[in-house]
Amino acid sequence: MADIEYPEVDSNRERVQKVLARLGYGSRRSCEEMLLAGRVEVNGSLAVLGDRMDPETDTLSIDGIQVSTQTGLVYYLLNKPSGVVVTSNDPQGRKSVLEFVPKEPRVFSVGRLDLLTEGLLIMTNDGEFAHTLTHPSMGVEKEYLVHLDGVLKRSELASLRRGVDLDDGPTYPAKVRLLSPSLVKITIHEGRNRQVRRMMDAVGHRVIRLVRTRIGPITDDRLAPGEYRSLFQSELIAVRESTKLEVAVSRAKRRARKE
């Protein structure tokens, strides 16, 4: 009698909904719903409930966007103090944000804050997540508190809201709220170098203190300067949800332009 051939059991292959839930895309149930809704692809092919994948070698996409399946990913939220650089090797040997978070695994900052800017900074070893947050097409909102050297006039407030001319082009309209005569809350979704300082400069003001208070849906007013915490699963999901919305909007705009 011929030997029975048993299929090889590949222990690396996990159910797709289990991989999604482990990566923080929701509960097992809601990840099953993502599969049922046809939102998930493995290696470019639509995945159905019950499909398995190898997170080490297979690619995973949600709503057409490839997501990382690596384990060991970490996501920190640091309240950066003033006078600290975001780079790892500063020629002047100044203190780096890397000194405030665990050394292993090695992380990098998502986007940048100037030496003198304080406030929220995300640090991670997830390149795709960082790319999603910083890519201009995603339009992730960043909110800053700006202390100015003088009183902001109505006309200056209106200019900031409309957009001002900078040497690398005009800025998009910004949300600007005057909290007191010299204290402004500004929300922008571009990530240009020293953008807020240059915008204030363009309307004739010097920034005395600049604090980032929100990145997309992420905020925390209880984190003291120099303190960090891990991002909550709900925050990771919220970032992914908000950027997904942006992808849908920018695709719709591209389609409308072509028509």
Ligand code: URA
């Ligand atoms: N805008 C600035 O001018 N500086 C920052 O660090 C961040 C935004």
